Amino acid sequence: MQRTHGLCNGINWFGYGRDDQTRAMNWDYIIVGAGSAGCALAHRLSADPAIRVLLLEAGPSDRSPYIHVPAALIKAIGNPRYDWCLLADPDDSRHGKVDLWPAGRTLGGSSSINGMLFVRGARSDYDAWAAAGNPGWSFDELLPYFKRLENSVLGEDSWRGRDGPMHVSRLRTRHPLGSVFVEAAQELGFAANADYNGERQEGAAEPQVTQRQGWRWSAARAYLGTAKHRRNLEIRTGFAVQHMMFAGTRCSGVVARADDGSIHNQHTYNMDATPWRMARNAAYWLFTGRGPASSPYPHAVAFLRSDPSEPEPDLQFLFGPFAFSFDERGVIPYLGPAVSIVFNTCRPATRGRLSLRSANPADPIRIEHRLLDHPDDLRRQLAGCKLARRLLEASAFAPYMRGEFLPGPAVQDDAAWIEHIRKTSFLGYHPVGTCRMGSDAEAVVTPRLNVRGVEGVRVVDASIMPSLVSANTNAAAMMIGERAADFILADRRG
Ligand SMILES: Cc1cc2nc3c(=O)[nH]c(=O)nc-3n(C[C@H](O)[C@H](O)[C@H](O)COP(=O)(O)OP(=O)(O)OC[C@H]3O[C@@H](n4cnc5c(N)ncnc54)[C@H](O)[C@@H]3O)c2cc1C
Secondary structure, eight states, X not given: OOOOOEEEEEEEEEEESGGGOOEEEEEEEEEEOOSHHHHHHHHHHTTSTTSXXXXXXXXXXXXXXHHHSXXXXXXXXXXXXXXXXXXXXXXXXXXXXXXXXXXXXXXXGGGGTSOOBOOOOOHHHHHHHHHTTOTTOSHXXXXXXXXXXXXXXXXXXXXXXXXXXXXXXXXXXXXXXXXXXXXXXXXXXXXXOSXXXXXOXXXXXXXXXXXXXXXXXXXXXXXXXXXXGOTTEEEEESEEEEEEEEETTXXXXXXXXXXXXXXXXXXXXXXXXXXXXXXXXXXXXXXXXXXXXXXXXXXEEEEEOSSTTSSSOOEEEEEESSOEEEETTEEEEOSSXXXXXXXXXXXXXXXXXXXXXXXXXXXXXXXXXXXXXXXXXXXXXXXXXXXXXXXXXXXXXXXXXXXXXXXXXXXXXXXXXXXXXXXXXXXXXXXXXXXXXXXXXXXXXXXXXXXXXXXXXXXXXXXXXXXXXXXXXXXXXXXXXXXXXXXXXXXXXX
């Protein structure tokens, strides 16, 4: 599930609202939304000076330490200046819990507020897309795009890109307990994996992050950093596209409204308790690009099977040397010394729904989750909780642990675990699939990402995924932008 970013070609846009001026201009391509896929697409299309590209972003520029200092992401998530701060409807499968549904609203889109973990997904995810009627989307066909987008020192040349715009790095400062987690996994019989974006995803590993020298490397920094100086690329922030205009079935333009500036930054109350530490960490980060301020959440990652009979890893574990909870206000860190394991089901069976409340684009969309609806998902959550406890009880962790805070030793039987899961689980931020691609009549877009039934509009973002990949979705979203650029350029050439 993802907001739709229409790509209209050979058309006009009309901006209104700012200074009460109405402007009409002509472009070859208008990209709506400067998110992960939109930035990749803008970069590739505007590489040809003959192609005029307009990139419209509803949110503001990304000039803020909340975006660029990795650990400050807790100030960006739930912050209405940079986050759409949508709220899901109460989830009946979790005692009516209401989730904050964060989505980036700035240059770089969600890649500017995300957790920076870089995971491509499993070969089988993409092979399943191709098998479902999407020629050209198998893993082997997509590998060149994954390589093209990244600049990484990790892994082997046959699997990894070395000179793409997106920097993928190791953590600059890795907490010592990160490697203890990998040891604990090995103690339980799981393999260590030197590169989960290489030949094989399974196993426990050091995290790979979209950072450069300790700075967040969002899709905006990666793809617009140099492209923004191109004369044929115009980037407008603060312009929310309201609707598309059609001449018959052909898209003839978009109408965008300038932000009226009425959204302010709101304070949350977390972390302000120790301002001197934040100041010290920020200063250290500024001079060295290292230390806690360079840190996203995970310091170890593992793709594991909930049961040996599973054909491939079905759970993704993240280990962090700090602990937090989420509610509809955003991230709430615990103040004492604590570590945590967060895990998610790789290919959940439960499906959510996005729908419009009205035809007014300013009305928030309706988000309906029933995250634990499908018994397979609940079963996997149960297995994951038990495995997380075993990992933290492994002897590798023994010298560091004083005890289990949540859920605590009282939770032992399945019923108690399930109650805990229903009360405390929260959503992962990887919604996809509202504009599924496919060759069947129900698919919204074709395998070349054209919207069925109209001309001149493509959807290029995470919403076209026919199914969720076994990964965080930023890498796949940028790959989709890269792939779409080639479709468009090939169609231009005829
Ligand atoms: C809090 C959070 C943490 C995450 N952590 C990770 C992680 O660690 N690793 C990972 O791989 N993935 C992560 N993800 C997911 C990943 O970042 C997204 O899947 C990916 O960025 C989606 O790319 P996209 O291009 O589809 O959309 P986005 O990047 O969300 O871009 C959409 C853009 O369109 C703009 N827009 C929307 N409507 C309009 C309009 N009407 N007019 C103009 N502009 C508009 C938005 O403001 C936004 O900038 C996370 C996501 C979130 C929210």
